[in-house]
Amino acid sequence: MAAEPNFHPGLHRWSMVLAFCTLLLVVAGGTVTSRDAGLSVPDWPLSYGKIMPPMEGGILYEHGHRMIATMVGLFTIVSMVWLFRVEKRRWLRILGVIALLAVIAQGVLGGLTVLLLLPWYISSAHASLAQLFFSTTVAITLFTSSWWLRGPALTDEDPRYPVRGLSLAAPFCVLGQLALGAAARHKAIGSIYHICGAPIVTGVVLWISLRILLHYAGNRELRSAAVALTGITFCQVFLGIAAYMTRIAYADAVQPMPLMVTFTVLHVAVGALTMAASVSLAILVRRNLIAAEVSYPALAVAK
Amino acid sequence: MPVIDMSSNPQCERQHPAPQRAEVVVVNPNGTLKNVFVWIKSGLAPAHWAPPAEPARLDQHGCVYQPHVLGIMKDQRLEILNSDPVNHNVHAESVTNPAWNESQPPRAEHKFKQFDTQEVLFPVTCSVHPWMRSYVGVSPHPFFAVTGDDGSFTLQGVPPGTYTIEAVHEKYGRKEGNVTVTPGGAATLEFTYGS
Known part of the structure; x- marks a missing residue:
């Protein structure tokens, strides 16, 4: 080539x-x-x-x-x-x-x-x-x-399953969740807000990824990006649970414990990967999917 | 109490032939609690008590703060030493008084600090050695004490009157009790922390 x-x-x-x-x-x-x-x-x-x-x-x-x-x-x-x-x-x-x-x-x-x-x-x-x-x-x-x-590997967007606009939701949701996590880590808010945000963000990621995998799986680039984002997000959820559990287990420790540090740092790092994967997916969706033309019923304007 | 893992800094570890235990909860042999800050919270007639000329001392020795809980009068000087061969940072996490964080290398000059507002208690920490934590209570008067190896405390020279005495422990929190001191007399007050 x-x-x-x-x-x-x-x-x-x-x-x-x-x-x-x-x-x-x-x-x-x-x-x-x-x-x-x-x-x-x-x-x-x-x-x-x-x-x-x-x-x-x-x-x-x-x-x-x-x-x-x-x-x-x-x-x-x-x-x-x-x-x-x-x-x-x-x-x-x-x-x-x-x-x-x-x-x-x-x-x-x-x-x-x-x-x-x-x-x-x-x-x-x-x-x-x-x-x-x-x-x-x-x-x-x-x-x-x-x-x-x-x-780009161009594909027409199916107007019944729009994803161009939807794909932008993932990076914003992930960024919001990362900001909540950062605020919780720096003791501005309780962990509960970050914990409650997790199913919402996971749901949004799944919604977008599944829509791509179900309706645009023929586009290899989109398929790969959706699979990557889903896989990373599931790792992130697991790491979040592990980080939280170790934090509770070592609540009375007099110093940061290695297992808690390991899971928390991995959670932060995979959070960054989740953000990057959601941004990449949004970029690829916007590049590869040709926007569906939306037709509106004609409006009769009476004079 | 749990053993402190000082392996991240061998120079700290070497100073302790036996494992060093955390001082968060120290139960004395007689079942009493050590390191509880006790002071007259209210009841004193308005007056001005001059701070002692001698500074209170907080030493960093063996990569632990000594003493673990320290009482000081407002405007009294606090002398901070680093007796260790390693770097420390001293972070006063006060809320009412301005917080500060300063480094103190080995053999550095002693630091002198003052707190001009009552504040009971706030932590003083070291982020180089995250297990290092002491607590300082700043009292507006000289009637305060920290429980020792027998769990007792003595507030001397208290004028006659009825007072609210507060006991503050870093883990178990605050307890209050009332006591009346008669002229020339003594009064006893006991605090119980339940699990």
Whole structure:
């Protein structure tokens, strides 16, 4: 197969590295919160007045998080410059700028939350923006792939089973659920809101995925994206239950227990994957499905 | 109480030949409860009590706070030491008084802090070592105490009158009792925490 003329393999690979490092960063951030290490380094942007403090106890997690964040920030700058040098699609160059602005905002939120002693609204915003930023890096990876550049696998939308508009509901629901989870983790609200949100989000994901699998299964791209989103969401529900149960089991523990930390961090990481999968599915649905023409009965206007 | 797992920082672990237990609930051999902050909550005539010139001391030793519960008068200085060979951060999670979080490396100069408002109790924590937690009670007067190894407390020099005494425990919460002190006399009050 001939290579796509606008395909830049180096840029695509770099985007994949950026997305992977961002997921690593989400894991590191989740570990900081789960290990109660958020304030182990009271100063910012330096750590104990140094670039490299002794990596002991909670400092290992907090400063490790800062180091990975710095790396992701630098990688995002490279990504944006690369996009501006080789990419012809203006909207994708703009997406590169948005990614850079998001990572800068994320760094500032991270610093502020340390300096202001973890106010819930800043910590929750920091956690939620992390999920959005990860989805942005995944979207850039998608847009820079040769597979994307080969063009869409078009399918007509069946007006009896519309899914173009519906597909947008999943990312918004997942983001809302992630924000509730972040607010619960930072003690702004009880876990009950996040727990109640889980069946709603799972229901929305299932509704969209099943509609695609039942009515658009012939489109391989949509089928794969729907299967992936459903699988990830079910993993996420399991991890959420496990995280909650370990939290209850260790309620009286005097320090974060490894099993609770593991399940909670996995829940955060798979939450990021759920968000990215729902965004990817929405992108693919909007690209591959040709909107059904909706006909309205003619209106007689009396004069 | 559960044993603290200090393996994340071997320099902390090495300081304890025997496993270090958490001090959340310490039941004395006589069945009484240690580390309960007791103070006169109300009943005192309005007056100004000057804070002691001597600072109260909070040490980080063996990667635990010593003492676990500390009483201090408002405007009294709190001296914070780091006797450990490791870095700590000291986070006063006060609500009424301004909260703060500062690092304290090994052999660093002692910190001196003051609290200008009554607040009973708030935690002081270390995020480098998440098991480290102490509690500070800031009283507007000198009539407070922390129960020790026999579970008793003594409030000395209390003027005659009828008072509400409050006992505050980090896990079991607050209990109140009333007591009347006669001129030159003594009064006894017992608090019971049920499971």
